Amino acid sequence: MSAAPVLSPAALAARIFLPFAAGYFLSYLYRTINAVLSPYLAAELQLTAADLGLLTSVYFLTFAAFQLPLGVLLDRFGPRRVEAALLVFAAAGAGLFAVGHSALELAVGRGLIGLGVSACLMASFKAFVLWLPAERLAVANGWVLAAGGLGALAATAPVEAALQWVGWRGLFGGLAGLSGLVALALLLAVPEREAGAPAGDLRAQWRGVAEIFRSPVFWRIAPVSVLSQASFLAIQGLWAGPWLRDVAGLDKSAAAEVLFWTAAAMVAGFLGLGQLSYRLSRLGVRPLAVSAAGMALFMLVQLALLLKIGPLWALWVLFGFLGTSAVLTYAILSQAFPPALAGRVNTALNLLVFVLAFVGQWGMGAIVNRWPGPDGGYAEAGYQWAFGLALAGQLIGWLWLLARRRDA
Numbered sequence: 001m002s003a004a005p006v007l008s009p010a011a012l013a014a015r016i017f018l019p020f021a022a023g024y025f026l027s028y029l030y031r032t033i034n035a036v037l038s039p040y041l042a043a044e045l046q047l048t049a050a051d052l053g054l055l056t057s058v059y060f061l062t063f064a065a066f067q068l069p070l071g072v073l074l075d076r077f078g079p080r081r082v083e084a085a086l087l088v089f090a091a092a093g094a095g096l097f098a099v100g101h102s103a104l105e106l107a108v109g110r111g112l113i114g115l116g117v118s119a120c121l122m123a124s125f126k127a128f129v130l131w132l133p134a135e136r137l138a139v140a141n142g143w144v145l146a147a148g149g150l151g152a153l154a155a156t157a158p159v160e161a162a163l164q165w166v167g168w169r170g171l172f173g174g175l176a177g178l179s180g181l182v183a184l185a186l187l188l189a190v191p192e193r194e195a196g197a198p199a200g201d202l203r204a205q206w207r208g209v210a211e212i213f214r215s216p217v218f219w220r221i222a223p224v225s226v227l228s229q230a231s232f233l234a235i236q237g238l239w240a241g242p243w244l245r246d247v248a249g250l251d252k253s254a255a256a257e258v259l260f261w262t263a264a265a266m267v268a269g270f271l272g273l274g275q276l277s278y279r280l281s282r283l284g285v286r287p288l289a290v291s292a293a294g295m296a297l298f299m300l301v302q303l304a305l306l307l308k309i310g311p312l313w314a315l316w317v318l319f320g321f322l323g324t325s326a327v328l329t330y331a332i333l334s335q336a337f338p339p340a341l342a343g344r345v346n347t348a349l350n351l352l353v354f355v356l357a358f359v360g361q362w363g364m365g366a367i368v369n370r371w372p373g374p375d376g377g378y379a380e381a382g383y384q385w386a387f388g389l390a391l392a393g394q395l396i397g398w399l400w401l402l403a404r405r406r407d408a
Helices: 009-032 034-045 048-067 066-078 080-098 103-116 120-131 136-154 155-187 204-215 216-246 254-282 285-305 312-322 324-333 339-368 380-403
Strands: none
Touching: 009 080, 009 103, 009 120, 009 136, 009 155, 009 216, 034 048, 034 103, 034 254, 048 066, 048 103, 048 216, 066 080, 066 120, 066 204, 066 339, 080 103, 080 120, 080 155, 120 136, 120 155, 120 254, 120 324, 120 339, 136 155, 136 254, 136 324, 155 254, 204 339, 216 254, 216 285, 216 312, 216 324, 216 339, 216 380, 254 285, 254 312, 254 324, 285 324, 285 380, 312 339, 324 339, 339 380
8 A cells, every 4th residue: 555645734735625625615505505595495485484494404314314324434435535426416416406396306405415515524524633633633623614614604695695696596506516526626636545543344333333322421522512513503504594584673685694794703713712722722721611611602692692682793793603612522522532433433423413403403493483473474482482492402411511521
């Protein structure tokens, strides 16, 4: 077997970081685009809030369903080939979404998109484990997450502007082509590098998955991380937009602008909290403490939104920034297991996050749908119940982590 190439920092950025960052940019754009797109889809296809919740959350369902096989594939075949192959499904799903004329066709297309981008973040994390020293993982993870945040930014006011020019069908046709180009870039630019230990046979790899799910450390950290991330994804990816229109009374353009600044704050959170965790770790403050403190503040912001205490734009900016706190747990858990298990550790956590995001986003739609409002919108009471239940779940998870902090 030939030795892996030695890459300079510039080459690491160009050949490792940028291709994977482009994939995660697309993943997050696809994930959050329906917050802006929802009124157009609802008007053309006559969709209820429950229909919108299901249609949007199908992305999370197929994304989650592939996480455990994905971890095995990443550890066995490497991040480059796995992500490139899956992005072909994302391109096909975006193409189907662009030409679909029923809720079922759009749901199938969005399901294919979820499957196709299911590797984008986890493949990045796996690649960084292979190419970077352990102490730099939180920073590198933060940078690629920031690239995803740029995708969320693109899914707000820029998408609203694009819809006026090409419509949502033309937009998804362009995204299909862009997905194919990123797959090609991964194949051509990213070099191969083997993990330090052999992958073993498939049975041994699945035993590694079982080992992760039996780990006390995993189950001390996972509940709060999963509940926090799933709530953030469900709200920011869809229900923030309708809330801004129905509860705050903003029009489409103004709501898209608030979502833009929320996504900008999310980019800052991904970058800033990763850097803060790295800096504080050198002073003896554990990354888990940084993450737990951020999640506590995130819950306070959600409570302020429910009670409408404070300026609207500031609360949503804080929502975007602090909603990234739980993502630090990926780097924390990666370092608690051998590098050969890195792909499976991250996908095990991601499985739980996206299953709950699917249930949460769909469930929020079912709750909101019970309180119809005037002019085709929904009443504030429905959002209070939906967001309040998500907040209660996060508090339970945070208290579990606090009670088990020594084990963690």
